[in-house]
Amino acid sequence: MTLLENRADAPPAGTPYDRLTVVKAKNPGRWVATAVVAVLLAMVANSLITNPRWEWGVVWAYLGEVSIVEGVWMTIKLTLITAVLGFALGTVLALMRLSRSPLLRAVSWGYTWVFRSVPLILQLLLWYNLAYLYQSLDIGIPFGPSFASVETLSLIDKFGAAILGLGLHQAAYSAEIVRAGILSVDQGQHEAAASLGIPRRRQSTKIVLPQAMRTIVPTAVNEIIGLFKGTSIVYVLALGELFYTVSVIYGRTQRVLPMLVVAAIWYVVLTTVVTVIQYYVERYYAKGAVRTLPPTPLQRLRGNLTAGLSRVRSTSDRDPVTR
Amino acid sequence: MTAVQARPGRVEVHGVHKSFGTHEVLHGVDLVVEPGSVTVVLGPSGSGKSTLLRSINHLETVDRGFVALDGELVGYRRKGDKLHELKEKELLRQRTRFGFVFQSFNLFPHLTALENVVEAPVSAQGRPRREVEAEARELLSRVGLADKADAHPRQLSGGQQQRVAIARALAMKPAVLLFDEPTSALDPELVGEVLAVIADLARTGTTMIVVTHEIGFARQAADQIVFMDDGRVVEQGTPAQVLDDPQHERTRAFLAKVL
Numbered sequence: 001m002t003l004l005e006n007r008a009d010a011p012p013a014g015t016p017y018d019r020l021t022v023v024k025a026k027n028p029g030r031w032v033a034t035a036v037v038a039v040l041l042a043m044v045a046n047s048l049i050t051n052p053r054w055e056w057g058v059v060w061a062y063l064g065e066v067s068i069v070e071g072v073w074m075t076i077k078l079t080l081i082t083a084v085l086g087f088a089l090g091t092v093l094a095l096m097r098l099s100r101s102p103l104l105r106a107v108s109w110g111y112t113w114v115f116r117s118v119p120l121i122l123q124l125l126l127w128y129n130l131a132y133l134y135q136s137l138d139i140g141i142p143f144g145p146s147f148a149s150v151e152t153l154s155l156i157d158k159f160g161a162a163i164l165g166l167g168l169h170q171a172a173y174s175a176e177i178v179r180a181g182i183l184s185v186d187q188g189q190h191e192a193a194a195s196l197g198i199p200r201r202r203q204s205t206k207i208v209l210p211q212a213m214r215t216i217v218p219t220a221v222n223e224i225i226g227l228f229k230g231t232s233i234v235y236v237l238a239l240g241e242l243f244y245t246v247s248v249i250y251g252r253t254q255r256v257l258p259m260l261v262v263a264a265i266w267y268v269v270l271t272t273v274v275t276v277i278q279y280y281v282e283r284y285y286a287k288g289a290v291r292t293l294p295p296t297p298l299q300r301l302r303g304n305l306t307a308g309l310s311r312v313r314s315t316s317d318r319d320p321v322t323r
Numbered sequence: 324m325t326a327v328q329a330r331p332g333r334v335e336v337h338g339v340h341k342s343f344g345t346h347e348v349l350h351g352v353d354l355v356v357e358p359g360s361v362t363v364v365l366g367p368s369g370s371g372k373s374t375l376l377r378s379i380n381h382l383e384t385v386d387r388g389f390v391a392l393d394g395e396l397v398g399y400r401r402k403g404d405k406l407h408e409l410k411e412k413e414l415l416r417q418r419t420r421f422g423f424v425f426q427s428f429n430l431f432p433h434l435t436a437l438e439n440v441v442e443a444p445v446s447a448q449g450r451p452r453r454e455v456e457a458e459a460r461e462l463l464s465r466v467g468l469a470d471k472a473d474a475h476p477r478q479l480s481g482g483q484q485q486r487v488a489i490a491r492a493l494a495m496k497p498a499v500l501l502f503d504e505p506t507s508a509l510d511p512e513l514v515g516e517v518l519a520v521i522a523d524l525a526r527t528g529t530t531m532i533v534v535t536h537e538i539g540f541a542r543q544a545a546d547q548i549v550f551m552d553d554g555r556v557v558e559q560g561t562p563a564q565v566l567d568d569p570q571h572e573r574t575r576a577f578l579a580k581v582l
Contacts (some may be wrong), residue, residue, distance in 0.1 A: 073351060073552075141450060186429075188425060188427055188429035189429060190428070191382055191425070191429060192423075192429035194382065194415070194418065195420035195421070195423035196423075196491070196492075196495065197415040197417075197418040197443060197447040198415070198446050198447050199446060200411055200415070202446045202567070207431055210433050211431075245420070287433050287479060288431075288433035288435075289432060289477070291475075291477055291478055294424035313560060
């Protein structure tokens, strides 16, 4: 049916086809939507600039303030240490969960169950109050003599409680992420490695984990970004990370909103850095999973520039009469 | 041609039984493969061919019976009347005497063709990387892929991937090569290039056991053909005996369908 219609519309025989010009389809809906969004954006920008209550001067003054920067550094430290702790312990838990020993599997399952079930804020307060349950921590033979002993309070201070709370909580989530990654690797890869006689540890580190990383990285970065912001919860321990520092300052100066904006800007900056790192890490582990690697942002910029230049050059070269 | 030396590789399979759950797929298989010979295993789908092949290098554990390579038990050590399971480490060492080529290639996708070939000789046999690399390049050129050494598997066609997989198996200098339907996952036009490489290997005197549906290849390359059905060896003999003068009703019915 359409074929016949097309044929009826076809230019008469003898028309030189290279003369036919293409007219783009009109899309008025798209234009309207674009205009509406542009107006909305202008309104937002206008209110941000003209409303004096945002107090941008105050925001700017506090953004690089020493106590704020120290708070940011504490936030970074908390995130990095708990991410490493969480994923290290999480990997162990994931391997236990995939082990043949029923006890190891059960313990791993139980750990995830408990630490995912209890709210983080509760866990943090529990760790902070550990000294009430155990006044001292001993190193020695199980059920036997003790060689060394330390005061719990001196070992688990605010920082220690925050690391323990965040790290152990994170491990429960990381375990599932790592396990999903390992399960995502094709069974044939294990078999090929086994049939070649590649040693067990090498099978994991060289064959399975690099492929599992493709699945692990996006979710893991999600977790790390969540952790960055999640560290703000340790303000309940009065530990001087970014959010606690900000709340102390606005408690003193009553400049609540500008200080919240300061904190928000820092969290956005930190998250952006992690997102950029994620892009390159994913690109690294994409080796072999895609035929050609996606370009880095720099390569793409350079490619766009050269393409644009050559387009400009070719249009200026062309004779305006034939156009 | 120096990369693979013809070495003894006598494979004996004795009374092998194997079940998956309640379903027994091998009901007592016996088979002897002489060193340097080519054995082709034919049979309908589900007849246990692949399971038998995977039992030979202990990718599958068997329930009863045993497999031996040059008189050495595979996967077990005998003490008196008991067979003790080998430790993982010893088992991996034994596996290096078998080369296994999978139906779905199972190349490591994150490594280049060359790295795929080099990995096991270096990490499993502890040989110096430089020496192995030179040898790997030679093997790749032998399967016609000298120029693809730095390509990743996904950048190669199925036939090329399977040829890399063959080079990877050869790099271990195995006594026995096991092929599990090496051309079943390939487009018809790519089957020839892989069979040519296997037939070429057959002439060098490596012991080979090939599970396949390619009757033409079997006729041309095999010293011995084994016909399996329902977990048993139904008939075995030279290609002339089995293909042209089958004695068993099941063999005749199968050949009538595929020839």
